[in-house]
Each structure stands twice: as C-alpha cells, then as structure tokens.
Amino acid sequence: VEASIPEPQRKAWLEHQTHGFKDKDGFEKEVVRHVETTLARSLYNCDEQAAYSACSLAFRDRLILEWNRTQQRQTFADSKRVYYLSLEFLMGRALDNAMLNIGQKDVAKAGLADLGFRIEDVIEQEHDAALGNGGLGRLAACFLDSLASLNYPAWGYGLRYRYGIFKQEIIDGYQVEVPDYWLDFNPWEFPRHDVTVDIQFYGHVTKRTDDNGKTIATWEGGEIVKAVAYDVPIPGYATPSTNNLRLWSSKAASGEFDFQKFNSGDYENSVADQQRAETISAVLYPNDNLDRGKELRLKQQYFWVAASLYDIVRRFKKSKRAWKEFPDQVAIQLNDTHPTLAVVELQRILVDLEGLDWEEAWNIVTSTFGYTNHTVLPEALEKWSVPLFQHLLPRHLQLIYDINLFFLQSVERKFPKDRDMLARVSIIEESQPKMIRMAHLAIVGSHKVNGVAELHSDLIKTTIFKDFVEVFGPDKFTNVTNGITPRRWLHQANPRLSELISSKTGSNNFLKDLTELAKIEHYKDDADFRKEWAEIKYANKVRLAKHIKNTTGVDVNPSALFDVQVKRIHEYKRQQMNIFGVIHRYLTLKSLSPEERKKFQPRVSIFGGKAAPGYWMAKQIIHLINAVGAVVNNDKDIGDLLKVIFLEDYNVSKAEMIIPASDISEHISTAGTEASGTSNMKFVLNGGLIIGTCDGANIEITREIGEQNIFLFGNLAEDVEDIRHNHTYGSHTVDPDLAKVFEAIEKGTFGEPNDFMGMISAVRDHGDFYLVSDDFHSYIETQELVDKAYRDQDGWITKSIESVARMGFFSSDRCINEYAEGIWNIEPLPIKEQ
Ligand code: GL4
Helix, strand or coil, X not given: CCCCCCHHHHHHXXXXXXXXXXXXXXXXXXXXXXXXXXXXXXCCCCCHHHHHHHHHHHHHHHHHHHHHHHHHHHHHHCCCEEEEECCCEEXXXXXXHHHHHHCCHXXXXXXXXXXXXXXXXXXXXXXXXXXXXXXXXXXXXXXXHHHHHCCCCEEEEEECCCECCCEEEEECCEEEEECCECCCCCCCCEEEEEXXXXXXXXXXXXXXECCCCXXXXXXXXXXXXXXXXXEEEEEXXXXXXXXXXXXXXXXXXXXXXXXXXXXXXXHHHHHHHHHHHHHHHCECCCCCCCCCCCHHHHHHHHHHHHHHHHHHHHHHHHCCCCHHHHHHHEEEEEECCCCCHHHHHHHHHHHHHCCCCHHHHHHHHHHHEEEECCCCCHHHCCEEEHHHHHHHCHHHHHHHHHHHHHHHHHHHHHCCCCHHHHHHHCCEECCCCCEEEHHXXXXXXXXXXXXXXXXXXXXXXXXXXXXXXXXHCHHHEEECCCCECHHHHHHHCCHHHHHHHHHHHCCHHHHCCHHHHHHHHXXXXXXXXXXXXXXXXXXXXXXXHHHHHHHHCCCCCCCCEEEEEECCCCHHHCHHHHHHHHHHHHHHHHHCCHHHHCCCCCEEEEEECCCCCCCHHHHHHHHHXXXXXXXXXXXXXXXXXXXXXXXXXXXXXXXXXXXXHCCEEEECCCCCCCCCCCHHHHHHHCCCEEEECCCCCHHHHHHHHCHHHCEECCCCHHHHHHHHHHHHHCCCCCCHHHHHHHHXXXXXXXXXXXXXXXXXXXXXXXXXXXXXXXXXXXXXXXXXXXHHHHXXXXXXXXXXXXXXXXXXXXXXXXXXXXXXXXXXXXXXXXXXXX
C-alpha cells in the first residue's frame, strides 16, 4: 500500500500511460526504437538476432501492460487462485506464441518485411526455453497456456535453471551432451530483485513448552540461501488475460556469514559460498522417468517449494482472512511428487510459525493440495533417505514422522491388526537406511489424486496405490486425461492446416473450442479440400526433408512414407523395437530381386530424442540407429526404398517442424508403461496417423477417432505380468524374425557387434522385461498393414481427415476445465478488453 501513488498525482500517471503499439507503423517505430536505444545498435548494424531482440521487446511491452492489468484485477477480485508447482516447464520459444496469442503476427510480419526481415528467420533466432525433460514438462507448459486462455487466475512456480536440458550432438553416431546456457539474452523474464525469500537448510530443532503446556518447536542454525523471483508473462490466446510464471533463482544470502569471512580476509571463500548457493538453481536434472536420489536435487526441491509457499502465504495474509479460509483462496497442484515437501512446509508454517493446532492445520493442508501422478515405473518413484533428510531438513523429518503417525493411527482404526497394511501404506519404508516414500506423503497430504489417462488412472488404483483406495475410498482417486494446446500444436506449428480448417469451420474459434474440428468432417469427400489437405502435408514433408539434408547430408524423398518416433530414448518406449523392425525391413529388401523390391513402399524412418547422460542402454540404442543409417543410407540396392535418420537435439521448436511432417508416428511402449503420452495427440492433430500399443492415451485416441484410423498391435497391459513371469520361469524363445535381426547385427553388418550386445542380451538373456520379442511379430505385421494402407492414398487421406476432425477431446483446455471443476474449485476471472 505504501508504494501506491497518492490520488492527486494519479491523473498525471494516467495521462502518460503507455499502451504498446497499435498497428504496423506503431510496431515498426517500437522495433526501431528498441534497436537504437535498448540495444544501442543502428540500421547499419542490425542482424537477425538484433531484429529478434527488438521485435521481442516490442511484444513484451504489450504483454507487460496486459499482465499488470491481469494481476491488478486478480488482486482486486481476491478470488481463488490455483498455483501449479512444477520442477519443469518446457516452454520452447516465446515470440511466435506471443504474436499469435496477442493476435498481431500479421502486423509483425508486414512490419518486419518493411524493415528488411523475414518473420520466419527472426523467429528462428530464439533459443528454446528448455527447462524440462519431456512430456511432463511440456504438459506444464500447455497447462499454463490453457489457464491463461481460459482466464483462470493461476500462477506457475518453478526453478530458474541456468542450464536447461543439455543440447545433444551426435558425433560418430554417439550422443554427446553440451551445456545449454540459455540466459545470455532472455527478454521474456523480469528479475524481481525486491521479491526475495530466505531459505534455511541444515541446523537443528529445539523444543520447549509454552505457558499453556503446548510444545513449541524451533528450527535454528544451519545456513541461509536467498531465493530471487524471476517472472515470465504467460499470454492467453485471444484474451487480455496474462498470467505469471514465477521462477526462483538461488543466491548467497549476504549478511553475517560472508561478512565475517570478508573481515578475516577470506575473500576467496566468501566467493566460494556465493557459488555454492548458486549451484542450487544451476542445472536441471536430465532424467525422465528416473529418480537418482541426489542431495542437490532435494535441496532444489525444498528451495523452490519453500520460496513458493512463502510467496503464496504472504499473498494470502494480505487479505487478512482467517486461516480456515486458506483453501477457499488457494489451490496448489503438485506436478508429480517433486513438490511434495510443500505439504510438510505448509504444515510447518501453520503449526510452528502461526501457532495453529495440528488438526486444524492439517485440514487446511489437505484441502489445499492435489497430486498428479505421472508414472508407475518403480525407478521413477521418489524416495529420500531418512539420514539425508535428518541432515538437510531436521524439522521436516519430525513433521513427516508426526504426519505418518496420525495417518497410521487412522488406518489402524479402519483395519485393526492388519500390520502388513500398515507397513505397505506407511510413508516410511523400513529399509536400511529408512526411506521416505514421497508418493505416499503426497497422497496423504492431498484431497485428490489423479492419473493422466484412463488406463493409467485405473492402473494406479489397482497396483501401486491399491491400499490407499481402501484406506481413503475410491472418490479420492480420479482421472484427468492429458491434453495439448491447439494454439502451439496446430496453429503455430502448422499454419496452413490451421488456415484450411478455419476456412471450413468459418473462424478461428476451433482454437478456443477444439470440438469445433468436428465440422471439417463434412468436407472429407470434397475434392478441393482433400487436395489441399494432401498438399499441406507434402509441403511440411518437403520442409523436413530440407532440414534433414542440411543437418545430416542425407537426401530423402518427400513422397516416401515418413515414419517418425521422436521422444526421450527409453527402453520402455521401445525405440529398440523400432530399429530392430527397420533392420528386418532392410534384410527383407536385400533378399528380394530388384523387380520385387520395386513393389515395396518407400519409407523414411526418422528418430529423435535425448538419452539421459547416465543411461547406458539408451545411448546404445542411439548408436545402433546411427550405425544402421550409415549402412542403409549408402546401400545402392536400397536407394529411396529405405532411409534411416537420427535427428539431433530433439526439442520443442524442432517438434513444431517435425510433427506436421509425419505420415505415421510410433507410440509403441510396452502396454502399461506410458502413463499417457502427449505427442501421440500432437501427431494426430496434425493429420498424421499413428501405430501404437494399447497404452496410455492411445486407447482414448482410438475411442475418439475410430479403430479404422489407428494401427494398434501388441500384448495388453493386463497380460504383461504373466508374460514376464513366463520369461523367467517358463520357456522363452526369441521371435524367429527378431533372431535373424540379431544374427545380422552379430555378423557385423552394422559395425562392431560388441557395441550392441547390451540390447540383444536384454531380450535374449535377461528376461526381455519390455516384451520386445513378444510384440515383434505383431509389430512387423502391423507395419505391413501401414504400407498397404499408405499405398491407397485416397483411403489414407480420409483416415487423416476423420482423425483430425475427432480430436477435439484432447485440448488441454478441456483438461484444465476438468481440473478446475473437479479438483481446484476455481472459476474464470475474465479481464476486460481495452
Ligand atoms: C510422464 C509420462 O511418462 C508420460 O507418459 C506423460 O504423458 C507425461 C505427462 O503426464 O508424464 N511422466 C514422467 S515422469 N515423464 C513423463 O513425460
């Protein structure tokens, strides 16, 4: 309140308020002004990078004004907000998105042309904001887009990593990781040096009894690190609503500690302290679906969670409401278990700092939080060792023990004498050392738990969280099938398709209500529409073919069937099955006469994706793909019939180019392992068909688009366990076609066989955990069906159009509305147009 301008002076302010550019002239003026003053350059010294910077600054100015207005409106209305806590936000590029959401891309295009630049080249200058690993982080980014577009009062909270996910280079067929230093020039963030929070680590707890006999715990000593807020505006599509993503950066707390060292002349060590503090937010852990239990990661989690909660509580306290109203004002969503410490931290704030009774505090906590589970893979479920916790967060460990005690007491009342049940649901695993099971803590601390696709939500209820369904009843567990934002994944990635759709649906409204896509099904027999549909796909393939030529040197024919698998490399996603299938195809082609070969459907097999730096098997898979490519792509017998491409450094901006260029894409995880998948939705939305297993969202995609429009194969989730059991205790023989593939590899067809023995023996000698051999035959057969279907181009185009028309369900807008209603209990708060 002290910072507000007094009434008499406000007139002057309002007179001089800026509104950002209005038209092309205004835009150009702003670009030139930013080049000449903000960047201190001139028309004699303005390259594409400078044009990008100035253009971004011009749009940023507009965004900030709407952002300020949105925040003022939200503060004034004082309605309930949702806070989305995620360790990952895989945002990709911001400029194109800002231009489209504000609705001024045409203005920018014309304005940049006047100034001597092509808008596509300017957009290409931007470095992706890559603060995430894969689907989980990209989902968070889609959610932010939908929250703003639907006018929900919402903030994201995350970490401002100095290094995002590494850049991948392929050298001699091997992945090499290069640091992604992305903050050199980032016009999209606003440092808030005045918004800081001191975060405590280590130390000890003392307890005393107050006059009323109540025990008061105090966490003392240890060290303090400062959290500094950096804000990123999130524009909604076709609405002034602009939400905030707040990312925390770590800094040494200046003060007593450093001062003493300065005074004693220990300058180097005080600099070292500074660096040590900064390492907390230095780097994103590059693992997808894997938890490694590193101390620094736990430090990241507490640092981010404590700063965010301090911020949320500070905002709530300004409203001077009673604590019991907290859950009416605040909903907090835990994106996986990474932010689960927030449950404990809020309980600590309420009990230790605000003096509430345990029960009252705990009711507030559980009414506030919701938890989303994103994986059932055991190696991804977070556990922290009790000794590590004791050392780093001694008070939190006590609180977890108390939370667990009360929880187990309630379980015991419901299931008297069931000691096994108590052991199974306990937050503490009685291992050596004891471990804290974060998923259990998240379930106990939340009022709703959701999975991310129907099959996945059913699986968690019947497997990993089965006991909790008995304890809490089934209503606590729910499903919200993932979605994707059609703004980025259709309109931005595939502007021509978006335009064709709007010409038939009558407007761009389908971008706000994706179910309107259904209207295009009326045109599926319209010859002109079909022709343009096919032309757009072809043009997208030509663009990708150029990229392939530029980056790998390989010529691919855009008329061939483009078969794409782009996603993190993981054994459960089965890129190894794909490349084995490619080898099978190669061997088949080689065995045919030139005449017979001509009948074959030409294919380009395109792979892309990063392997976690410590994931040896995933790296071997990348190596084999490249080794196969090196042989096949240079085989004169084969020519255009088969090409194998590995695209380096798959990321969000590359996805925007690759996805619209796919004919068929692969979503072939072992059934029951891929919680949802979201790229499956992106491919279909762009008119690509998919081949996949009955896993994750593939199942719901099939239900929506129809079985005739998808290529499903392989064993079902319900049978996987038995099959695995059989591998170990029954007879296990490798599929004969797959055995031939192994033989070729072992003969040295693709170079040194020893380089690939890990992949072979995983199937042959180590139980084939991912069922590669079991599914291989139906995979190969189904790929043959794909060839056949593709040769019938007319039939294929019909499938493509029908599929897109029926994808309305998979908008992240639908998904966010389900969260808002079923979990957060929040309403939209529209901002007036100006
Ligand atoms: C993931 C799942 O693996 C993926 O299937 C899902 O689509 C995504 C978003 O819900 O979450 N879980 C983890 S961990 N990483 C993912 O990408």
